[in-house]
Amino acid sequence: DAGITQSPRHKVTETGTPVTLRCHQTENHRYMYWYRQDPGHGLRLIHYSYGVKDTDKGEVSDGYSVSRSKTEDFLLTLESATSSQTSVYFCASRTSGSANTGELFFGEGSRLTVL
Amino acid sequence: GESVGLHLPTLSVQEGDNSIINCAYSNSASDYFIWYKQESGKGPQFIIDIRSNMDKRQGQRVTVLLNKTVKHLSLQIAATQPGDSAVYFCAEIPGGGGNKLTFGTGTQLKVEL
Secondary structure, three states: OOOEEEEOOEEEEOOOOOEEEEEEEOOOOOEEEEEEEEOOOEEEEEEEEEEOOEEEEOOOOOOOEEEEEEOOEEEEEEOOOOHHHOEEEEEEEEOOOOOOOOOOEEOOOEEEEEO | OOOEEEOOOEEEEEOOOOEEEEEEEOOOOOOEEEEEEEOOOOOOEEEEEEEOOOOEEEOOOEEEEEEOOOOEEEEEEOOOOHHHOEEEEEEEEOOOOOOOOEEOOOEEEEEEO
């Protein structure tokens, strides 16, 4: 398994507070992703990165920002958390490898509760 | 809009039987599809993929079938085992490549002993 870890694994916070989730991978993968998972919606892409300091928005990016200053780290920030951002967040990475490979390696998830 | 969806939210099968999980897609330009398995409390795990120039691909105990005419793909699991109990997602990459996978909502597979 690819070495991809997320922290924290669980967090409870209050509305309006900032939150940062960290994703760390040891595989030197070029691409990294942040997804959220909610009942009835499956996995939805928030932001992704295709290299250091290169990021782009996904389908549900409002209220989220990301940063990637090093290959191994991809940070997801909620500047001012809202209850609608209560979710399980998954980080994933993949190698550049052959074109269009869909094999993402996922972390174990971070469960965020916004009260 | 474009979407990737699964027909049934829950599928129950007896241990030893074959399982078939279905997925429909609406983007006719999609040319690459992937199946993921997610066990409770864990992140999704890649199972198998298929490109649009293929109709069938086999792995270990799993087979993916792609019908481009009706925009449908299925995952078949042979001799289903208790360890196969999980949520299964299909995902697509739109035609022309790109870095974004679009996931369906998932099917919960329950294996009854």
